[in-house]
Amino acid sequence: MGEKTMDPLLFFLTVLLFVGTQSCxxxxxxxxxxxxxxxxxxxxxxxxxxxxxxxxxxxxxxxxxxxxxxxxxxxxxxxxxxxxxxxxxxxxxxxxxxxxxxxxxxxxxxxxxxxxxxxxxxxxxxxxxxxxxxxxxxxxxxxxxxxxxxxxxxxxxxxxxxxxxxxxxxxxxxxxxxxxxxxxxxxPWNCSCKIWWLKAWMENTSVIPEKESITCAAPERMKGLVFGRSLPMDCMRPSVQVVYHSSLGSSILHGGLSVLLHCTAVGKPPPEIRWKIQTSSQNVAINGPNIEEGNNSLADVTSKHSKGMHFLVFKNGSMVISKFSKADEGIYTCQALNDVGSREESVSIALASSENPADQLENNMQASKPESKPCDREEHSKSEEKIVVLYLPPILPKTSSSVRVLWPWAALLLSSLLALCS
Structure with missing residues (x-):
């Protein structure tokens, strides 16, 4: 009598039961x-x-x-x-x-x-x-x-x-x-300005129990203090302003315009300054000075440019754009950062060749801006954007009289300074 074969369904259930009993x-x-x-x-x-x-x-x-x-x-x-x-x-x-x-x-x-x-x-x-x-x-x-x-x-x-x-x-x-x-x-909380935000956040939340158990381990003068409303913290989010300067010397026009932007930032602790440049052809980020402190004359600036440095940033927040040309048109943003937070301000620079550059300026700026967003009136989240229009006159021969003629252009070369978000 031959062996009976197991029903396939029964075999499957037997295997499944076996696996189940062995899986623990x-x-x-x-x-x-x-x-x-x-x-x-x-x-x-x-x-x-x-x-x-x-x-x-x-x-x-x-x-x-x-x-x-x-x-x-x-x-x-x-x-x-x-x-x-x-x-x-x-x-x-x-x-x-x-x-x-x-x-x-x-x-x-x-x-x-x-x-x-x-x-x-x-x-x-x-x-x-x-x-x-x-x-x-x-x-x-x-x-x-x-x-x-x-x-x-x-x-x-x-x-x-x-x-x-x-x-x-x-x-x-x-x-x-x-x-x-x-x-x-x-x-071991470091109760410096790095967690100033946390102090403010805790004052307005109910999700943290036993707030008295949150104490400072540093700095030494605050060691053991409760991280609460009465904790003395001298902190301030940065404020920032970009100012256009033009007095770089009359000789700058011989090689093209040189533009000086100065960024003033105030905060506690003192903020670090960074620059962001957006033109139609490039995006550049400069995180700190790339020029050593010292007596940087116009000759020094020209020398730096000849070595391939086009955007020169100084420790005091100034930036020189040497030999400014049409390709440099765009948005120049100064960002100030410290342990509390950051703020930034932008200036849009366009180079006009006519005496009435309004229409040309609008087209240039639309081309150089990022995607448009509604103006945000909160200082800490959006920068105030300004427009600087520079005239580029024809370059005249190098004569004593030509310097006198060119210098009025170099004194400002500034047609308008408008606030877009007023």
């Missing part, structure tokens, strides 16, 4: 609560040194708390795509590979408190848009990127207390409209 590691306890659609894998209090293999792929909650796990690999949770809660508190985690959490898009809660984390894979959070609770307290974190939480629109609770945070970037918490609990106490 021995050290863990796996429970299915079908009524609630939950599948729990509890591997806590097991002295584990690594995430166990063979975890059930349908797990919605994984508990690994109170073990001795030291690192999380990129494949530690790769099969747990349905995971909604991950508990890893009270371990010894110090290393987390980038991408470890990136595919756990169903996650609503992560608890990594009481570990030894110094470098968290913040980029992984961009995929976790369902996250509602994130606990990173009692670790060794020294910084949080300004955009770390920019996709976490549903986050309700965030624990960052008991770390090594000294500063946070302005706007760090702005992208979480549902945030109702934020723990940042017991960090």
């Amino acid at each position: 590691p021995e050290v863990c306890k796996c429970v299915a609560k079908k009524k609630y659609g939950r599948h729990i894998a509890d591997c806590s209090y097991k002295e584990l040194q690594a995430v166990p293999v063979g975890l059930p792929s349908n797990a919605t909650t994984l508990t690994l708390s109170v073990n001795r796990i030291t690192s999380l690999r990129v494949d530690s949770f790769e099969d747990l795509v349905d995971l909604q809660a991950l508990w890893l508190s009270y371990n010894e985690v110090s290393n987390i590979a980038k991408g470890t959490f990136a595919f756990l898009v169903q996650l609503r809660a992560i608890d990594l408190s009481h570990n030894r984390i110094t470098d968290f894979p913040w980029g992984d959070l961009s995929n976790l848009t369902a996250l509602q609770q994130l606990k990173l307290s009692s670790n060794l974190l020294e910084k949080v990127p300004s955009d770390a939480f920019h996709t976490l629109k549903d986050l309700r609770s965030l624990w960052l207390s008991d770390n090594q945070l000294a500063v946070l970037s302005e706007g760090t918490f702005d992208s979480m409209p549902l945030l109702s609990l934020l723990q940042i106490s017991h960090n």
